[in-house]
Amino acid sequence: METVVHDPPAAFSGDGSKVGGWWHTSQGRVVCDLCPRACSLHEGQAGFCFVRRNEGGKLVLTTYGKSTGFCVDPVEKKPLNHFYPGTSVLSFGTAGCNLGCKFCQNWEISKSRQVLEILSRRADPGEIARAAALLGCEGVAFTYNDPVIWAEYAIDCASACRELGLKAIAVTAGYICPEPRAAFFRVMDAANVDLKGFTESFYAHYTLSHLQPVLDTLQWIKADGHTWLEITNLVIPGANDELADIERMCTWILDHLGPDVPLHFTAFHPDFRLRDRPPTPPATLAAARARAMALGMHYVYTGNVADVPGQSTYCPQCKQRLIERVGYDITRYDLCTGKCRYCQYPIAGFFREQPGSWGTRRMVVDPSSVVGRGAIGREGRA
Numbered sequence: 001m002e003t004v005v006h007d008p009p010a011a012f013s014g015d016g017s018k019v020g021g022w023w024h025t026s027q028g029r030v031v032c033d034l035c036p037r038a039c040s041l042h043e044g045q046a047g048f049c050f051v052r053r054n055e056g057g058k059l060v061l062t063t064y065g066k067s068t069g070f071c072v073d074p075v076e077k078k079p080l081n082h083f084y085p086g087t088s089v090l091s092f093g094t095a096g097c098n099l100g101c102k103f104c105q106n107w108e109i110s111k112s113r114q115v116l117e118i119l120s121r122r123a124d125p126g127e128i129a130r131a132a133a134l135l136g137c138e139g140v141a142f143t144y145n146d147p148v149i150w151a152e153y154a155i156d157c158a159s160a161c162r163e164l165g166l167k168a169i170a171v172t173a174g175y176i177c178p179e180p181r182a183a184f185f186r187v188m189d190a191a192n193v194d195l196k197g198f199t200e201s202f203y204a205h206y207t208l209s210h211l212q213p214v215l216d217t218l219q220w221i222k223a224d225g226h227t228w229l230e231i232t233n234l235v236i237p238g239a240n241d242e243l244a245d246i247e248r249m250c251t252w253i254l255d256h257l258g259p260d261v262p263l264h265f266t267a268f269h270p271d272f273r274l275r276d277r278p279p280t281p282p283a284t285l286a287a288a289r290a291r292a293m294a295l296g297m298h299y300v301y302t303g304n305v306a307d308v309p310g311q312s313t314y315c316p317q318c319k320q321r322l323i324e325r326v327g328y329d330i331t332r333y334d335l336c337t338g339k340c341r342y343c344q345y346p347i348a349g350f351f352r353e354q355p356g357s358w359g360t361r362r363m364v365v366d367p368s369s370v371v372g373r374g375a376i377g378r379e380g381r382a
């Protein structure tokens with residue numbers, strides 16, 4: 001068995017392909033060791049994620065240096081509520097996914113093979129980091145599709161960010177094998193991990209993957225202690241909205257990760273192959289949040305709905321509302337040196353004395369233009 005580990009960043013070739021890490025050969029095939037699917041690929045064949053391919057007996061990442069586009073977003077949109085609130089992050093994704101979620105909210109880029117032909121934006125890691133710095137961003141977020149499947153590109157970008165004092169953020173389902181897990185998360189300053197449900201049957205039926213590797217990732221991040229961790233749970237009517245399951249999930253989080261990991265219950269909207277059920281009622285999210293907090297979780301939020309109380313941060317000790325959010329706008333910020341201004345209880349996370357003021361803006365940018373000409377892109381509402 002030949003095992004190849006990830007090399008240090010190579011010079012960017014610009015052709016969108018790079019020999020990847022974490023694979024071995026077996027019986028004339030290339031076996032990908034990046035995620036638990038362990039795709040075994042014959043010559044020319046792509047994996048389940050359709051971006052990692054056997055080319056000439058080597059595993060190649062075909063989307064290195066390519067993107068579907070870049071936007072400056074509020075960090076709260078990732079969502080991260082305890083990581084430099086109010087700041088902006090340069091966000092981008094590529095194509096493909098290693099899960100098969102029937103409810104995917106980004107399926108145009110995660111599941112459409114045609115997207116490979118329209119990966120129009122090209123940017124090398126150094127250029128992305130420089131653009132983020134010029135734009136005044138706190139860092140760069142690897143999002144829109146799961147960065148695990150383009151780990152080499154994300155790692156190189158994170159390393160380039162670190163050289164400029166910027167933060168690297170991963171938005172991921174956490175479905176990754178142990179060796180690449182360590183390499184990937186050790187360069188990430190923050191991560192939002194999507195815990196999609198809390199039963200193996202849900203994971204198998206709705207995501208075509210398994211629960212345990214995701215739980216392993218969550219525990220690894222927490223134990224390693226290097227990456228700030230928040231969790232998202234998309235609540236889908238009739239699929240994973242049983243309060244008993246939500247209670248089991250919260251109990252597991254409390255037992256294995258502790259009460260300080262922020263948890264976001266977000267609303268489902270009918271999409272992709274799951275259009276036969278309604279959007280999540282706000283009352284369902286509120287009930288999940290109330291149950292999680294009753295069990296002892298300190299920071300629980302609702303998402304994808306208008307809910308100022310459910311999206312604000314409270315002191316776990318004196319219960320004062322410390323960070324009030326109206327959408328992505330911060331309208332109250334009662335922290336002092338990261339502690340509650342009223343009772344000095346330390347709030348988990350990373351906070352400055354003043355929040356950022358990026359608000360709800362969403363700005364499409366082209367890193368090449370930003371770096372080359374200082375051009376700034378179109379602004380919109382997130």
Ligand code: SF4
Binds near residue numbers: 034047097098148149
């Ligand atoms: S990363 Fe892609 S190619 Fe590799 S095992 Fe997972 S789905 Fe298969």
